[in-house]
Amino acid sequence: MARREIPFLFIRGGTSRGPYFNAADLPSDRDAIAKILLQVVGAGHPLNIDGIGGGNAVTNKVAMLSRSADDAADIDYFFAQVSVLEQLVDFKPTCGNILSGVGPAAIEMGLMPASDPVTEVRIKLVNTGALVVARVQTPGGVVRYDGDTAIDGVPGTAARIDLQFMDVVGAATGKLLPTGNLRDQFDDIEVTCMDVAMPTVTARADAFGLSGHETVQELKADKNFMARMERVRLAAGAAMGMGDVTQSVTPKFAIFAPAKAGGTIAARYFMPWEPHPTMAVTGAQCLASCAMTPGSIADGLLTRPTTSPATVTIEHPSGMIDVVVDYNTGGNGFDLNSAGLVRTARKLASGNLFVSDEG
Structure with missing residues (x-):
């Protein structure tokens, strides 16, 4: 059985975590991507024992990054939510916690040059079309993960990442109130x-x-x-x-x-x-x-x-x-007009994941 090695970064973004991939290392077809991600996570078992998932929706998230062709953005961020127990990958939503790690990951992957002391990364959320500006701490042109910012749901502290969300009204349905009613x-x-x-x-x-x-x-x-x-x-x-x-x-x-x-x-x-x-x-x-x-x-x-x-x-x-x-x-x-939040992220691991070409 043919095996494939796929480079990845394993990052905690906000209060979620998961693998971050360079989209160039994955197929372009979504069905083919889904087959790979089901193996990566180990979907179908409550502990995801045959993958790197964590047996919970917040630990079974995936980010796929590429340089953006949109003049308004630097990086395209394509998100996937992988089920814990089912053979299911949902590409409809996005994830703002995993988004916290997109700026650092893009810099680490060489998709985005770093500035000193802060790098501003314009990120297009492929799943919804929204634009987010992330400000990543990069003293000396190197991503900084340690810092004194705490967020509830994560132990300890880490470097601050500022996220400013633009044009998020009607991201999925085109309307603030999709039914036309306040209630x-x-x-x-x-x-x-x-x-x-x-x-x-x-x-x-x-x-x-x-x-x-x-x-x-x-x-x-x-x-x-x-x-x-x-x-x-x-x-x-x-x-x-x-x-x-x-x-x-x-x-x-x-x-x-x-x-x-x-x-x-x-x-x-x-x-x-x-x-x-x-x-x-x-x-x-x-x-x-x-x-x-x-x-x-x-x-x-x-x-x-x-x-x-x-x-x-x-x-x-x-x-x-x-x-x-x-x-x-x-x-x-x-x-x-816009909504802003402060998050943190931490690189946990990097290396290669091994999957079967046959899914």
Whole structure:
């Protein structure tokens, strides 16, 4: 059986991790890429024992990088979400946490020259078409991973990476409000369907009889809630023009509750078939936008900032995440200009992965 060696970097990006590839080392056909990535991760086993996956959606993410042909970008970032248990690779969404490692990886791969002391990398998110500007610490023209910036969900500290997301409204559906409404109702649950960086369906926790401050383990164990949430998500996905989303990780789902630890609002985010242990970067932008929009499902759960840019602090199972929202007051009460976050990344390993040409 023919074997193939594929160079890779193994990087923690934000609160996720996975292999980063130079796209030139992979096939151009998505079906062929999917066959390779299923082997890389070891999909089909709860521990992903025959691959480098971590048995969790946040550790089964893949980044594929190339120089961009778009004059507005330096690097194209193509993302894939690989299933833990199923032979499934989803190319529809993107991942803002894995995005945190794209700038460092592009420099390490020689796809992007480094400056001193900071390198600004303009990144095109191939899956959604969005543009992000990443500022990577590169003193002396070398990527710096150590630093004093902490993010909740990751132990210790690392070098700061600033991400500024541009043109993220309607990234997947073309509309801020894909259904045309600030609120919809599915299975007797009222939700706001919004598309900012990641199409997300958001409900109030108390609509499900929850506090919104449950642990990941408590949410996973609540089979009735998880089943009802999925029914709402499927109906909302169809109403958002996304078709049958039974096997798609988008739209994502979230629940809101009043903050209790000094944040702006509390949220639990789903990937969507299990709770996120922290908070997705793309999801955080959509939730922050939803929280800031008058008339949305968030009404009555928070005191909205009144100046722009505003910092929206979202409480999640492992702590908090800050989203800096630059906005104007528009027809819907909210027009987003950009959203910024601070993340970190760390190179964990590099080398070659071995896969079969036969899949």
